[in-house]
Amino acid sequence: xxxxxxxxxxMTVTYHTGRGPVPAVRGVDLVVDTGQTVGLAGESGCxxxxxxxxxxxxxxxxxxxxxxxxxxxxxxxxxxxxxxRAVRWASASVVFQGxxxxxxxxxxxxxxxAEPILLHGGAGANxxxxxxxxxxxxxxxxxxxxxxxxxxxxxxxxxxxxxxxALACDPQLIIADEPTTALDVMVQAQVLDLVSRLVxxxxxxxxxxxxxxxxxxxxxxxLAVMYAGRIIEQGPARQVLQAxxxxxxxxxxAAFPTIGDPESRLAPRGLPGDPPDPSALPPGxxxxxxxxxxxxxxxxxxxxxxxxxxGRSAACLLEVxx
Amino acid sequence: xxxxxxxxxxxxxxxxxxxxxxxxxLSDRGGLFGLAALSLIVALAVFAPLLSxxxxxxxxxATGRPLEAPSGHFLLGTDNLGRSVLLQVxxxxxxxxxxxxxxxxxxVGIGTLVGVAAAHFGGWTSAVLMRFTDFFLVLPSLVLxxxxxTVLNRxxxxxxxxxxxxxxxxxxxxxxxxxxxxxxxxxxxxxxxxGAGHVHVIIRHVLPAVAALVFANTTLTVANSIIAESTLSFxxxxxxxxxxxxxxxxxxxxxxxVTYGAWWYLLxxxxxIALVVLAFMLAGRALETVLNPRxxxx
Amino acid sequence: MIGPVxxxxxxxxxxxxxxxxRGGGTVRHLATKLGGAVVSLLMVIVLxxxxxxxxxxxxxxxxxxxxxxxxxxxxALRHELGLDKPIAAQFVDYLAQLARGDLGESxxxxxxxxxxxxxxxxxxxxxxxxxxxLAILVGxxxxxxxxxRRGSRFDRISTGVALLLWSAPTFWxxxxxxxxxxxxxxxxxxxxxxxxxxxxxxxxxLLHHLTLPCLxxxxxxxxxxxxxxxxxxxxxxxxxxxxxxxxKGLRDDLVRRRHAVPNAMLxxxxxxxxxxxxxxxxxxxxxxxxxxxxxxxxxxQALQGPDLPLLQxxxxxxxxxxxxxxxxxxxxxxxxxxxxxxx
Numbered sequence: 027x028x029x030x031x032x033x034x035x036x037m038t039v040t041y042h043t044g045r046g047p048v049p050a051v052r053g054v055d056l057v058v059d060t061g062q063t064v065g066l067a068g069e070s071g072c073x074x075x076x077x078x079x080x081x082x083x084x085x086x087x088x089x090x091x092x093x094x095x096x097x098x099x100x101x102x103x104x105x106x107x108x109x110x111r112a113v114r115w116a117s118a119s120v121v122f123q124g125x126x127x128x129x130x131x132x133x134x135x136x137x138x139x140a141e142p143i144l145l146h147g148g149a150g151a152n153x154x155x156x157x158x159x160x161x162x163x164x165x166x167x168x169x170x171x172x173x174x175x176x177x178x179x180x181x182x183x184x185x186x187x188x189x190x191x192a193l194a195c196d197p198q199l200i201i202a203d204e205p206t207t208a209l210d211v212m213v214q215a216q217v218l219d220l221v222s223r224l225v226x227x228x229x230x231x232x233x234x235x236x237x238x239x240x241x242x243x244x245x246x247x248x249l250a251v252m253y254a255g256r257i258i259e260q261g262p263a264r265q266v267l268q269a270x271x272x273x274x275x276x277x278x279x280a281a282f283p284t285i286g287d288p289e290s291r292l293a294p295r296g297l298p299g300d301p302p303d304p305s306a307l308p309p310g311x312x313x314x315x316x317x318x319x320x321x322x323x324x325x326x327x328x329x330x331x332x333x334x335x336x337g338r339s340a341a342c343l344l345e346v347x348x
Numbered sequence: 349x350x351x352x353x354x355x356x357x358x359x360x361x362x363x364x365x366x367x368x369x370x371x372x373x374l375s376d377r378g379g380l381f382g383l384a385a386l387s388l389i390v391a392l393a394v395f396a397p398l399l400s401x402x403x404x405x406x407x408x409x410a411t412g413r414p415l416e417a418p419s420g421h422f423l424l425g426t427d428n429l430g431r432s433v434l435l436q437v438x439x440x441x442x443x444x445x446x447x448x449x450x451x452x453x454x455x456v457g458i459g460t461l462v463g464v465a466a467a468h469f470g471g472w473t474s475a476v477l478m479r480f481t482d483f484f485l486v487l488p489s490l491v492l493x494x495x496x497x498t499v500l501n502r503x504x505x506x507x508x509x510x511x512x513x514x515x516x517x518x519x520x521x522x523x524x525x526x527x528x529x530x531x532x533x534x535x536x537x538x539x540x541x542x543g544a545g546h547v548h549v550i551i552r553h554v555l556p557a558v559a560a561l562v563f564a565n566t567t568l569t570v571a572n573s574i575i576a577e578s579t580l581s582f583x584x585x586x587x588x589x590x591x592x593x594x595x596x597x598x599x600x601x602x603x604x605x606v607t608y609g610a611w612w613y614l615l616x617x618x619x620x621i622a623l624v625v626l627a628f629m630l631a632g633r634a635l636e637t638v639l640n641p642r643x644x645x646x
Numbered sequence: 647m648i649g650p651v652x653x654x655x656x657x658x659x660x661x662x663x664x665x666x667x668r669g670g671g672t673v674r675h676l677a678t679k680l681g682g683a684v685v686s687l688l689m690v691i692v693l694x695x696x697x698x699x700x701x702x703x704x705x706x707x708x709x710x711x712x713x714x715x716x717x718x719x720x721x722a723l724r725h726e727l728g729l730d731k732p733i734a735a736q737f738v739d740y741l742a743q744l745a746r747g748d749l750g751e752s753x754x755x756x757x758x759x760x761x762x763x764x765x766x767x768x769x770x771x772x773x774x775x776x777x778x779x780l781a782i783l784v785g786x787x788x789x790x791x792x793x794x795r796r797g798s799r800f801d802r803i804s805t806g807v808a809l810l811l812w813s814a815p816t817f818w819x820x821x822x823x824x825x826x827x828x829x830x831x832x833x834x835x836x837x838x839x840x841x842x843x844x845x846x847x848x849x850x851x852l853l854h855h856l857t858l859p860c861l862x863x864x865x866x867x868x869x870x871x872x873x874x875x876x877x878x879x880x881x882x883x884x885x886x887x888x889x890x891x892x893x894k895g896l897r898d899d900l901v902r903r904r905h906a907v908p909n910a911m912l913x914x915x916x917x918x919x920x921x922x923x924x925x926x927x928x929x930x931x932x933x934x935x936x937x938x939x940x941x942x943x944x945x946x947q948a949l950q951g952p953d954l955p956l957l958q959x960x961x962x963x964x965x966x967x968x969x970x971x972x973x974x975x976x977x978x979x980x981x982x983x984x985x986x987x988x989x
C-alpha cells in the first residue's frame with residue numbers, strides 16, 4: 027500500500043497572543059489513505075478548522091505549527107517556501123467554508139478558477155478557458171458562468187465553484203472545511219452528493235470537517251471526533267456513530283437524531299455547557315466538567331487515545347477500566 | 349442589604365466600562381503620548397498668567413531688537429517688533445486651543461443633532477438631512493469658512509462659527525450610523541413597547557450609547573479645528589489682537605521673516621500646531637480604536 | 647478643512663451589496679446620481695447668494711469698511727450694484743446673470759469675475775493636477791507596503807511621518823520649505839519674465855517654479871492617501887479570499903497585487919474623491935505662500951478687499967468643480983466595482 031496520502035503525527039498548533047500562548051491543537055494523529063474519506067467532527071472552537079489550515083500551513087503568523095504533517099511522505103512543516111507553494115493546491119486543495127467570502131468579490135469566478143491552473147502549469151494560456159469550462163460543467167454549472175462575479179451566483183452555485191476550483195489542479199487530497207454550513211438543507215444535500223460522487227469517481231482522498239455528524243455520516247468512511255484540540259475518538263464512521271465509546275461522541279450523536287429511529291427522538295439531546303476556552307483548559311480530561319459519566323479520576327488524569335476495538339480508539343477512562 | 353436600583357446598576361456597569369476603556373487606552377503608546385502632551389500643553393496654557401509676564405506681548409513694552417536670533421535672553425529669538433517668540437507661542441496656545449475647542453463644540457453639537465435626528469426619525473426627515481450632510485461633506489470647507497468669516501465681523505467669534513459650521517458632516521454621519529445600530533437593539537424596542545416617547549428614548553438610551561464614540565470623534569475634530577483656525581488666521585481672517593499661532597505665522601510672512609531667514613520666528617508656531625494636532629489625533633485614534641470594535645485587531 | 651480620515655466614515659461608503667445586473671436599476675441609479683448632483687449645484691448657487699448678499703446685511707458697508715463715505719455715496723454705490731432692489735429681485739438678477747455665465751464684476755480689479763477666473767484656472771489645474779497625481783502614486787504605494795508589513799519598522803516610520811506631515815498646517819510646510827531651500831528655487835510666480843523664449847527653457851523654468859509648491863501640496867496629500875490606503879488594506883487583510891489565494895500557492899506579492907489591493911482600492915478611491923475639498927484648501931494656502939497665480943491666490947487677493955463678487959464667483963466655481971468631480975468619481979465607481987456595475 028505504501029505510505030499514506032496524508033499523515034498527521036503529533037501535530038500541535040499554538041497561537042502566540044498578547045496574553046501568552048494558546049494551544050489550539052494539542053497533538054493530533056490522523057491518517058488519510060489514497061481514495062479514503064475521513065471526517066473530522068467537533069464543536070466550534072475545538073481546533074478542527076485549525077487542523078485544516080495547518081495542513082497547507084495557511085495559519086496566521088501568530089500560530090506555531092509543531093509535529094509532522096506528511097503529505098505523500100513529505101513533511102509540510104519542514105518545507106521551504108518555494109516547495110510549499112508548489113505543493114499547495116497541486117497536491118492538496120481546500121474547499122473553504124462560506125464561499126461568499128472565500129471567493130474574491132471583484133474578479134469573475136472563471137478568472138479565479140484559471141489562476142491555480144496557470145500557476146501550476148496545468149494548462150497553457152490558450153487551453154485554460156476550455157479547462158475552466160470543463161471544471162464548471164463537472165460540478166453542474168454551465169461553462170458560460172465563468173464570466174459571472176461571485177455576488178451574481180447563489181450560495182449553492184458559489185460552493186460548486188469552490189469545489190470546481192479545488193479540483194482544478196487534479197489534487198490527490200481535498201480538505202473540505204464545513205463546505206455546506208451556510209447552505210439550506212436541499213442545497214446541502216446536493217453539494218454533499220456532488221462531493222461524494224466526484225471523490226469516488228476521481229479516487230481522491232477527502233478530509234471533511236464539520237460540526238454536523240449527519241453530514242459526515244453520509245460521506246465518510248472513517249470518523250475522528252475532536253475535543254479541546256485533541257482527537258478523543260476515531261474509527262469506522264458507522265461504528266463510531268452507532269456505538270460511540272466516548273461520552274462526548276454519545277452526546278454529539280444524540281444531538282443529531284437519526285431519521286426514522288424512535289429511540290434517538292426520545293433520548294435527551296444536546297450537551298449542557300460550552301466547550302472549554304483553549305487558553306484555560308481544565309485539568310485532567312478536558313471534557314470532565316460537562317461529562318455525564320465523569321468520576322473522581324477524570325479530574326486529574328489526562329487520558330490518551332487508546333484502542334478500544336479493531337480499528338477504533340477512544341480517550342476515556344471508562345473504556346480503560348476493566 | 350437592599351437590592352440596588354436599576355439606575356444604580358446601570359451606572360455601575362458604565363463605570364466598569366469606563367475603567368475597561370481606560371485600561372485598554374493605557375496600552376496604546378501613541379494615545380498615551382498624545383494624552384501626556386495634551387495635559388502638559390493645556391496646563392501651560394491655563395497657567396500662563398501665573399507663570400509668565402503678559403506685558404512682554406505688548407509691542408510698546410518690547411525689550412528686544414526686531415528679529416533677534418535666539419540667545420540666552422530670548423530663547424527663541426524675537427519677532428519683527430522685538431517681542432519674545434517664546435512668550436508669544438506660549439500665550440498663543442491659549443487662543444489656538446480655545447478657538448479649537450469652541451469650534452469643535454459647535455461642530456460636534458450640530459453633527460450630533462443632525463445625526464441623531466436623521467437616524468431616529470427616518471423617512472423624509474432622514475432623507476433631507478442626509479442629503480444636506482452629504483452636500484456639506486463634499487463642499488470645500490475652507491472656501492466656505494473663508495466666505496463665512498469674511499462676511500461676519502472679523503474676530504475669534506467669526507472663526508469659531510466658520511470652522512464649526514463647516515466641519516460637522518463627518519460627525520453627523522458617524523452619529524447616524526451609531527444611532528441606527530443602537531436603535532436596532534432589543535432594549536430600545538422594549539422601551540417603545542413600554543410607551544416611551546422620542547425624548548425619553550433619545551436622552552435615556554441613544555445619547556448615552558453614542559456618547560463614547562462622539563467623544564473620540566470630538567478629539568479628532570479638535571485637531572482639525574486647530575489646523576482650520578490657523579489656516580484662516582494665516583490668510584488674515586483672524587483677530588490681530590488675539591494672536592493665535594496662525595496669526596503669528598501671518599505676521600511672520602507679512603514682516604518678511606522668510607526672506608530674512610528668521611527660522612526662529614517661523615518654526616515654533618508651526619511646530620506647536622503640529623504637536624498639538626498630532627497629540628489630539630493620536631489620543632483620538634487610540635480612543636476610537638478602543639471604543640470601536642470594528643477597528644480593533646482581530 | 648481637513649476632513650478627518652476616520653475609518654468610521656468607510657462603512658457608509660461601502661458599495662451596496664444588492665445584486666446588480668438589472669439594466670433598469672442602473673439607469674435609475676444614474677438618474678438619481680445626476681439629479682442629486684444638480685440639486686447640489688443649485689444648493690451651491692443659493693448658498694453663494696445667501697452668503698454674499700444676504701448674510702453681510704449691507705454688502706456696501708463691508709466693501710467700504712473703514713473708509714469715510716457719506717450716505718449719498720453709499721446710496722449711489724448701492725444703486726450701481728443693484729443692491730437697492732428687494733432681495734427676491736436681486737436673487738432673480740443673480741440667477742439670470744449666472745445663466746449667462748456672468749459672475750459680476752470684481753470691485754478690486756474692475757474686470758468681469760469670469761475673465762479673472764478664466765485667466766487663473768490654468769496654473770491651478772497644473773499645480774493641483776501634478777501634485778494630486780504624485781500624491782496618489784506615492785501615498786497608495788507606501789500605504790500598501792505599510793499595511794502589508796503591519797507593525798514593521800517600515801510601517802511605523804512611514805505611518806509616523808505621514809501623521810506628522812498631516813498634523814502640520816500646509817502653509818507652514820511651504821514656509822519652512824522656502825526658508826530651508828534658500829535661493830535654490832524661485833519663491834514666487836509661475837515663470838521668470840527674463841527666461842528666453844522657446845519651448846524647452848520655458849518649460850524648465852515653469853518646472854523650476856512648480857517644484858516647491860508642488861512638493862508642499864504632495865507632502866500634505868500623500869500623507870492622507872497613505873493613511874486611507876493603509877487602513878483600507880488592513881480591513882481587507884483579514885478577508886477569507888486572501889487565504890484562498892495563498893492556498894492556491896500564489897506568491898505573497900501576487901496575493902497582494904492581484905487580490906488584496908484591488909479590493910482595498912475601492913473605498914480608497916471614494917475617500918480620495920470625497921476629500922477633494924482638502925485639495926482645494928491646500929491650493930489656496932500653497933498658492934498664497936508661493937504667489938502662484940492661480941485661483942487660490944486669487945481667493946487670497948479677493949479676501950483683502952473683501953471683493954465680494956469675486957469671492958462669490960470663486961466660491962461657486964470651486965464648490966461646483968468639487969461637486970462635478972465627485973459625480974465623475976461616483977460614475978467611475980460604477981465602472982470599476984463589479985458589485986454595483988451592470989452586466
